[in-house]
Amino acid sequence: MPRARNLLTSTGLVVLSVVLGLGSAALSIRIVSRRGAIRIGPWATSTTVGSREAGMYERAAVAIHALFVLNRAETIYYRAHVDDSGRELDARCDYQIRGRPLDSRWWSITAYGSDEFLIANAQDRYSFNMANLAREPDGSFFIRASSRPQPGNWLPLGGKGHVSFTLRLYVPSAEIAAHLERATLPSIAGECR
Amino acid sequence: MTLARRIPWVLAGAALAHVAAVQMLPRFIVYVVRHRLERAVGVNHILHSPLPDSTWHTIVMPSPDLLYSVCAYNVSDRPLLVTADVPQGYWSVSAFADNTDNFFVQNDRTASHGRVRVVFSSQPGFKDPDRGVVVQVPSSTGIILFRQLVLDRNELARAQQIQNGATCAPL
Numbered sequence: 001m002p003r004a005r006n007l008l009t010s011t012g013l014v015v016l017s018v019v020l021g022l023g024s025a026a027l028s029i030r031i032v033s034r035r036g037a038i039r040i041g042p043w044a045t046s047t048t049v050g051s052r053e054a055g056m057y058e059r060a061a062v063a064i065h066a067l068f069v070l071n072r073a074e075t076i077y078y079r080a081h082v083d084d085s086g087r088e089l090d091a092r093c094d095y096q097i098r099g100r101p102l103d104s105r106w107w108s109i110t111a112y113g114s115d116e117f118l119i120a121n122a123q124d125r126y127s128f129n130m131a132n133l134a135r136e137p138d139g140s141f142f143i144r145a146s147s148r149p150q151p152g153n154w155l156p157l158g159g160k161g162h163v164s165f166t167l168r169l170y171v172p173s174a175e176i177a178a179h180l181e182r183a184t185l186p187s188i189a190g191e192c193r
Numbered sequence: 194m195t196l197a198r199r200i201p202w203v204l205a206g207a208a209l210a211h212v213a214a215v216q217m218l219p220r221f222i223v224y225v226v227r228h229r230l231e232r233a234v235g236v237n238h239i240l241h242s243p244l245p246d247s248t249w250h251t252i253v254m255p256s257p258d259l260l261y262s263v264c265a266y267n268v269s270d271r272p273l274l275v276t277a278d279v280p281q282g283y284w285s286v287s288a289f290a291d292n293t294d295n296f297f298v299q300n301d302r303t304a305s306h307g308r309v310r311v312v313f314s315s316q317p318g319f320k321d322p323d324r325g326v327v328v329q330v331p332s333s334t335g336i337i338l339f340r341q342l343v344l345d346r347n348e349l350a351r352a353q354q355i356q357n358g359a360t361c362a363p364l
Contacts, residue, residue: 009196017203021210029215050295052331056215062293063219066254067226068338070287074298106283106342108258116254120247126257131344166254170283170342171300 025060033061034081038181042086042188043078043167045180065116072177076104078167083190089164091119091157092193094150097143097165099186105171106130109186111145111155114162121156128153141186219293226252227291227334230265237273239264239361241353244343260352262339264361269333272314274325277359279304280352283342286359288313290332297328312364313337321364337361 037046048054049062050069062069069077082088083095097109108129113119118126133141134153144150147159157163167185169176176183227236229251234240241262245255255261266273266288277286279301286309288297299309310325315333339359343352 013199013203014206017206018210020203020207021212022214024207025211025214025218028211029218050293052294052296054294056212059293060215060218063222064253067222067252067293068287068289068336069254069295070285070298071295074285074287074295074300108256110256112254117250118245118247118255118257124246126246129258129344168256171302 028057029060029064032057033065034079040078040181040183040185042080042082042084043185044080045076045078047072047180049077072172072180074171076169076172076176076180076183078169078183078185080165080167080188081162083188085190087190087192088162089188089190090192091147091159091161091163093146094148094191094193095145095157096189096191097145097155097186098140098189100140100184101130102167102169102183102185103173103176104169107167107169109143109155110166110168111157112164112166113158116164119156119158119163121158123154123156125154125156128155143186220291223289223291223293223336226336227265230263230336236265236267237361237363239339239359241356241359243353244349256340258342258344260339260341260343260356262341262356262359264337265334266313266330266337266361267334268313268315268330270363272312272316272319272327272364273337273361274364275309275311275313275337275359275361277309277339278355279307279309280341280355282344283340285340286311287338287340288328288330289336289338290330291335292332294331296331299326 051071108127110127128143135141143153143155145155145157147157239262245257285300290296312321312325312327313330315330319327321327
């Protein structure tokens with residue numbers, strides 16, 4: 001009987017080890033994927049993402065959340081999971097994304113659902129880019145991200161769960177590629193109902 | 194052994210599981226993608242995708258402005274030849290090792306003469322008889338991804354014609 005109990009305890013401790021190990025790994029990867037090494041307001045990025053210099057946590061985060069991203073000489077990806085005040089982005093809220101054109105060959109802002117895929121909507125509108133954004137008279141832009149129809153540049157959010165925004169800079173200027181932290185990125189003002 | 198004496202072993206086991214999971218995850222996920230592609234079109238064959246929308250679940254975080262073509266490569270036996278016509282707007286071909294590292298990228302501006310010819314090989318010093326760019330791969334298996342920007346939906350048919358001209362096949 002004591003032998004059986006001993007075996008049961010050992011098995012339980014092995015299971016506990018594995019659960020602790022996998023749970024802490026999942027948590028670490030999530031933290032790395034969201035925080036990024038460089039933060040500009042609500043946006044986060046990394047100098048090593050997609051490159052051979054990436055560490056093991058960054059590789060794992062890329063594999064889950066941003067598979068096959070290009071290195072920063074080709075493309076820079078800034079991701080936002082929170083608004084300007086640090087609140088988690090939520091599809092039930094309305095967001096105003098305001099900014100100025102970015103210094104790269106081509107740039108876009110895309111909304112993603114919690115599964116990291118495009119959000120279904122009747123308009124088939126998933127992103128705005130430098131070519132299809134209606135601009136303000138001073139050249140700046142203003143995107144309204146919301147699950148409810150909005151005037152102007154409306155980016156539909158779907159209506160439920162966590163969402164995120166990804167700002168892509170394809171072939172960024174040499175200045176930004178060398179100093180990712182110096183980019184002037186859009187603000188994200190949130191209003192929740 | 195008392196429970197207190199087992200705690201260090203539990204923590205050591207947890208650390209081992211933690212590191213193993215983090216280290217293995219990228220290769221596992223790339224393996225799953227490769228496996229799906231192999232089932233769809235085979236290894237060293239190209240798959241051309243339509244513009245991503247909300248039903249597109251091939252690879253996470255797709256850009257809805259890009260046409261993607263993808264090829265699961267395996268150069269264990271023979272080098273792989275990739276060719277493509279280069280359009281006017283943004284276009285790139287990139288290669289990823291089985292641990293997700295982006296080890297090669299060429300775009301429409303770095304490509305010469307409007308056409309790309311790249312040979313991926315695992316053999317050091319391999320020379321392409323037709324003088325294409327030769328890339329020595331860090332892993333014998335991985336993924337090659339083409340991206341083509343489509344800003345005007347009226348140009349989609351033309352863009353897809355160019356997309357369909359890209360090839361990925363053993364040399």
